[in-house]
Amino acid sequence: METLTLKKLSGFVGAEISNVKLASLSDDTFEAIRNALFEHGVIFFRDQHLTPEQHLTFAKRWGEIDVNRFFTHVEGYPEIAEIRTNPDQTVVVGSGWHTDQSYDPAPAMASILSAQQLPDFGGDTLFASMGAAYDHLSDGLKHTLDSLNAWHTDGSFAKAETVLPDTFSAAKITEPCLHPVVLKHPVTGRKALYVNGYFTTHFEGWTEEESAPLLKYLFDFAVQPPFCCRFTWSPGSVAIWENRLVQHFAAGDYFGQTRLMHRVTVEGERLS
Numbered sequence: 001m002e003t004l005t006l007k008k009l010s011g012f013v014g015a016e017i018s019n020v021k022l023a024s025l026s027d028d029t030f031e032a033i034r035n036a037l038f039e040h041g042v043i044f045f046r047d048q049h050l051t052p053e054q055h056l057t058f059a060k061r062w063g064e065i066d067v068n069r070f071f072t073h074v075e076g077y078p079e080i081a082e083i084r085t086n087p088d089q090t091v092v093v094g095s096g097w098h099t100d101q102s103y104d105p106a107p108a109m110a111s112i113l114s115a116q117q118l119p120d121f122g123g124d125t126l127f128a129s130m131g132a133a134y135d136h137l138s139d140g141l142k143h144t145l146d147s148l149n150a151w152h153t154d155g156s157f158a159k160a161e162t163v164l165p166d167t168f169s170a171a172k173i174t175e176p177c178l179h180p181v182v183l184k185h186p187v188t189g190r191k192a193l194y195v196n197g198y199f200t201t202h203f204e205g206w207t208e209e210e211s212a213p214l215l216k217y218l219f220d221f222a223v224q225p226p227f228c229c230r231f232t233w234s235p236g237s238v239a240i241w242e243n244r245l246v247q248h249f250a251a252g253d254y255f256g257q258t259r260l261m262h263r264v265t266v267e268g269e270r271l272s
Contacts, residue, residue, distance in 0.1 A: 014229030
């Protein structure tokens, strides 16, 4: 088993792991990485330079691949999505706090992002711990939220179609689905807040108008700086995050430049 070197990036979320090559992991090392992901929510590796085949082989160790229906796929690799920003774009995909694919009945478990082409400056990704967010709520609000469900929808992509016509199609939008506002992680049992500003619309049994004040409070509370870490990409970097434990935000501060990432998404399960 390789000896992992792990450095925490903040008090509640994120760790960078070194002394390991993702393309050639022993089973014991993979298990240690898996445990680190569940503990820290998101983990980072530098200087990996994964080929598409290596990216997929590594992803399949986590579970079945979820082929995203909105993104353009890497040519010859339909399981790998291109997360691309072109120099003429005025909107960066993911430049708002969100959880990948919370709009699906069985939301994505993990996202594995591999840096392909980076801008000269900017393009960092921020992550926020939803476990820390839940832990720091008052007991009274926890009690209220523990019994609530909320509706999630991919309808926000209808707006994206107007600015990213080559990437998104509103025709792919599906029916809203219902998830618990507080989930219990299926492996660790950790409780985490599960609402996000991109895809959560309202609470079950509440109107959108009634839901808006509390949802706005939760959206803002969950991503306050003490719960966050920030990762600056370098060539060959890889990030893996647990969508049931974190939200993330792609900083749109590099307009006029190209940024290209390859993402593989690992299937999850229905939440409880």
